[in-house]
Amino acid sequence: MNEDVDISVDFAGIRLANPVFTASGTCGYADELADFMDVNQLGGFITKSITLKPRKGNATPRIVETDSGMLNAIGLANIGLDAFVEEKLPILEKLSPAVFVNAAGLTIDEYVAVVKRLTGEKAISGFELNISCPNVAKGGISFGTEPTQVAEITSAVKSAAGEKILIVKLSPAVTDISVIARAAVDAGADALSLVNTIPAMAIDIETRKPVLANKTGGLSGPAIKPIAVYLVNKVYNEVAKDSEIPILGLGGIRTASDAIEFIIAGASAVAVGTANFIEPGCTPKIIEGIKRYCVRKEIQNIKELIGSLE
Numbered sequence: 001m002n003e004d005v006d007i008s009v010d011f012a013g014i015r016l017a018n019p020v021f022t023a024s025g026t027c028g029y030a031d032e033l034a035d036f037m038d039v040n041q042l043g044g045f046i047t048k049s050i051t052l053k054p055r056k057g058n059a060t061p062r063i064v065e066t067d068s069g070m071l072n073a074i075g076l077a078n079i080g081l082d083a084f085v086e087e088k089l090p091i092l093e094k095l096s097p098a099v100f101v102n103a104a105g106l107t108i109d110e111y112v113a114v115v116k117r118l119t120g121e122k123a124i125s126g127f128e129l130n131i132s133c134p135n136v137a138k139g140g141i142s143f144g145t146e147p148t149q150v151a152e153i154t155s156a157v158k159s160a161a162g163e164k165i166l167i168v169k170l171s172p173a174v175t176d177i178s179v180i181a182r183a184a185v186d187a188g189a190d191a192l193s194l195v196n197t198i199p200a201m202a203i204d205i206e207t208r209k210p211v212l213a214n215k216t217g218g219l220s221g222p223a224i225k226p227i228a229v230y231l232v233n234k235v236y237n238e239v240a241k242d243s244e245i246p247i248l249g250l251g252g253i254r255t256a257s258d259a260i261e262f263i264i265a266g267a268s269a270v271a272v273g274t275a276n277f278i279e280p281g282c283t284p285k286i287i288e289g290i291k292r293y294c295v296r297k298e299i300q301n302i303k304e305l306i307g308s309l310e
């Protein structure tokens with residue numbers, strides 16, 4: 001292996017050792033991954049969505065496997081801000097990857113309160129704003145589908161975040177994702193992540209009932225990858241490239257080849273979600289595979305690859 005290959009990336013002003021993150025909600029608060037891999041190999045880590053108060057989430061069944069993917073309707077189950085600060089922050093403080101806290105809420109004030117409480121924490125590089133969760137009755141995706149709402153919540157949270165980086169996480173379930181991306185960038189987003197899950201449904205034909213207790217859920221995994229690659233490329237061309245806003249690309253990444261597709265499409269970094277449930281230690285292999293690709297293609301610096309679609 002040619003160690004001269006540089007796969008470190010500049011992501012909204014912070015240096016990542018490599019462009020690979022784990023995606024929110026699929027690796028808890030990092031300690032869950034420790035039995036499977038050295039978390040310090042990652043470029044970045046994103047926590048499960050944190051809300052002001054603990055949430056039990058939706059009734060079960062709340063996950064189901066589908067062809068080349070899965071549906072989930074977890075409904076933002078999490079331990080809440082106080083327990084996060086007390087129990088999980090000390091673990092995250094010891095990590096070398098950049099740590100982002102994914103913030104969620106039912107109201108703008110709730111998002112702001114979560115971010116305000118954490119903005120002074122040295123262990124945290126920034127926040128990922130979940131305005132694209134399809135599995136809650138109030139809040140979630142409803143903040144992320146209308147440009148004026150996106151602008152309002154982004155600007156309120158950016159003011160609360162101070163010097164920390166704000167990534168706004170976009171839903172694929174909109175008419176024109178670039179309009180939403182533009183609203184977030186104009187309101188102060190430092191980076192964009194896309195995509196969250198796609199609203200979807202599975203039906204049990206024997207009972208004629210939806211499989212999920214919540215009736216609908218969010219589709220993730222390899223089934224959504226071509227949609228996510230398309231949307232990353234669209235947002236890169238129409239918004240991110242000219243505004244020099246980095247994209248964190250995700251949706252169905254399982255291998256280094258998948259990650260490289262997203263980078264060529266315009267992502268500066270990538271996140272791996274559902275694949276962690278199939279193979280929890282897959283991210284180090286993806287990082288190695290990206291390096292090997294760069295060596296094979298004589299790419300000295302991964303920067304050359306970002307948005308390099310012919």
Ligand SMILES: Cc1cc2nc3c(=O)[nH]c(=O)nc-3n(C[C@H](O)[C@H](O)[C@H](O)COP(=O)(O)O)c2cc1C
Binds near residue numbers: 102251272
């Ligand atoms: C079980 C599960 C839980 C998730 N929880 C969250 C969450 O708490 N916050 C969030 O922003 N996204 C959440 N997501 C969405 C993922 O972070 C990611 O955007 C999506 O699954 C697409 O990537 P993937 O196909 O690699 O999984 C969750 C996804 C799954 C499958």
